[in-house]
Amino acid sequence: SQQGEEDPQALSIQEGENATMNCSYKTSINNLQWYRQNSGRGLVHLILIRSNEREKHSGRLRVTLDTSKKSSSLLITASRAADTASYFCATDAGTALIFGKGTTLSVSS
């Protein structure tokens, strides 16, 4: 089934650095979403980018979408320790969002 796959699986950076996570998917989409999950908590929606959009910004987040390569990237600028979490991309597949396995981001101060 259609699924987003994030890369890298894990990322460790220092506070103030930028973090980039990538997502690849298999079939055509209407939109692609990014979610964040803190340890032991539910998922929180970060940003949605539609298939006809190439880039979107929200605060310190920048998302790009390349439908020809079936890939997306999430950039978090000037990271903070509070950004430590798992990040998932999700693609729509008919009636459900399909999630990848996520990138675990650790930001140390």
Next chain:
Amino acid sequence: NAGVMQNPRHLVRRRGQEARLRCSPMKGHSHVYWYRQLPEEGLKFMVYLQKENIIDESGMPKERFSAEFPKEGPSILRIQQVVRGDSAAYFCASSPNPPGTGELFFGEGSRLTVL
């Protein structure tokens, strides 16, 4: 507007018992989804319901699992005769809009441990 409420947050069952997980969607949300998450894994779609109807249950195991979303009350995910492999976090999400049109709002999850 309260968020998606799931209970219990933690549930321990012995093999062969039944587990019932409840989800109250956000007010005004008629679309409910259930997902399962194993440790260090992403979320796996299980079922999509709209009030009183199961729309897509393609991710549900064929046996022992069932879901409902009655006209009144919360959505229920029911697991009969639980086995150790059912141990996981189960997340409910809701949306006011049909699939493919917007974000999902997630609850904090119910963590099932089968002894």
